[in-house]
Amino acid sequence: MRVRFAPSPTGFLHIGGVRTALFNWLFARHYGGQFLLRIEDTDEKRFVPGAADDMMASLRWVGIDWDEGPDIGGPHAPYVQSERKDLGIYQRYADELVANGHAYTCFVTPEQEEHMRAEWAARGERPERFRFRGPEREWSAEQVAEAKAQGLPFTIRLKVPLTGTTSFTDLIRGGERISVNNADLYDLVLLKTTKMPTYHLAHLVDDHLMGITHVIRGEEWVPSAPYHVMLYQAFGWNMPTFAHVPNILRQDGRGKLSKRKDDVSTNRFWERGYLPEAMFNYLALQGWSYDDHTEIMSRAEIVERFSIERVQASPARWNPDKLKDMNGIYIRKLSTSDLAARLLPFLSNAGLIANPPTDGECTYAEQLVPLIHERLEELGEASELLEFFFKDIAAPEPNLLVQKKMDAAGTLAALEAADAELRKLDGWNEGQLEAALRALAETLGLKVGQLFGTLRVAVTGRTVAPPLFATLVALGHERSLARIATAQAVLR
């Protein structure tokens, strides 16, 4: 079994594209087949330099690799359509279709086609129902030769039958036959005036030449599938099996995800600190499921369990909350050292540590990781949570220092007592700190929440922070006492 993902390099790869690639990849890996990558750059106008490399980086990031592709080659190279066009591949097959009567040379320009549409409307026909059929369908070889001799620009169009129906089956729709009336179709362009093939011709010729057995692609291709069926028949080639995967809809359900309107560039998720394994798991579940309760699965488990028949026919909706939750689950599964290593780039970017980090910073980061490990849902949140360990804090607001049912004087007294108590300690570990401060709360007649709350604000500058004793230890004796002194000054 051989499948492929064939993106058009017109910009970054969004998660919907990654999901389609993923289903192809899972299918290939599950059955031990091959997965290939092909670049479909037949749209010269929308071509974006560098987009193909960017897309490949996105795929690699989530863990999708390919057996044949533009960068690694393969038995059917090249894997870039513009390069294949230069080899004359598409021209050859377009000519074959003209020769066997399934396609024809058309000299109608876009302007003329517009005119034909207007005439159609003038005859009282519904303009929306206009289906282009070129007058050259009935031309003789001589007429065509004459027009060519005049140097008129031309396209090659598929000669779609005027009557009858065309149908095909789709794996995802339970093998249901999807069928359309040929009268609702039109003579689509196979080879543009520029000699560049359209997607319809190019992808089909390449799929055939590359031995693709299953075409797994987005459902936006369902309407054009009948043309592809006709093309396979016209060439006399074996038809691949079709599987049109549902689109991922926008969060509000209004339309499918779009690059322009939605923040769904795959790169953005990498930048915000999503783990590729979490993204992989989440995306696999957009349209596919294993059973009624299993969600967290390793790559290997998903590969083993995946089946295209269990892919839903109805569209899924983009749910960033669920992705975020899943990312948190995956972060919690990481070891301390693994998470520390993944966090370093984020801390560097935030300017909290050097780039590259020093050995001391790496060690310190690893010491801090346990304090925020289970509080993280995106790696990017770490810099905010850890900032006060790396930078000096501003003197805390008095109203934050004063806890519930306390006043400024009582808070100051508590701080002074804590200060004295902490200076008496001959060590600085969590056990000692906790024992000393709990005892102090008791003698002061305070609830531990009151005392600890005040100290938390004094030492971190915020009301929400990692556990107090671990924080004091990580901060160190010196800095802790200095910050407590500053807090006292604020209240005096």
Added chain:
RNA sequence: GCCCCCAUCGUCUAGCGGCCCAGGACAACACCCUUUCAAGGUGUAGAUCGCGGGUUCGAAUCCCGCUGGGGGUACCA
């Protein structure tokens, strides 16, 4: 407009004729744990299975219609 596809809690989904007055997860809420926040635990709420007809002893599951949503309607992919 026309053509095609789809339709279970707000969202992702399980369900493929009786096990379902519908199960799991996210989000929400409550409680427990607890030095804050998380994490974890327990629980609550949330779907007359879009609506209407059939078929059947029996339908979320099969069929038809309607409605709704999505996609397509390019010398873009």
